[in-house]
Amino acid sequence: MAGLRPGAPTPSSLTVHGKSRVIEIAFSDGAQFRIPFELMRVYSPSAEVQGHGPGQEVLQTGKRDVELEALEPVGNYAVQPRFSDGHDTGIFSWDYLYFLGSQQDKLWADYERRLHDAGVSRDSPMPAKAGHACGT
Secondary structure (H helix, E strand, C coil): CCCCCCCCCCEEEEEEECCCCEEEEEECCCCEEEEEHHHHHHCCCCHHHHCCCCCCCCCCCCCCCCCEEEEEEECCCEEEEEECCCCCCCCEEHHHHHHHHHCHHHHHHHHHHHHHHHCCCCCCCCCCCCCCCCCC
16 A cells, blocks of 8 residues: 555644653545554554454454554654564554545454464463565
């Protein structure tokens, strides 16, 4: 989801709330979202999390207390977070942040279902080598 769709909403403000572990983002169409760091981390658009194709996604666990250590701009279309667990390969376009914010309830429900199906919890440690589909 790199880049922007023509006419897509763009951020009018973005605030990192470290204590509550959320990004607060307002868009040009008036939409406002509070996106938890954990949601961003478990749905990172990186190949490390999403894989290189359908069915290659890596279920992320143990991310409930993940912190955001840095948030760097990428051109004028995205940001690249660095999380406290070392993950820093996801580039979050404005479109993707809008998607995460607007679909939070559905995404949380899907994440909880996948955790249940895998027999793990949000707090389970990541299995060895999990989440390293790119050899990192």
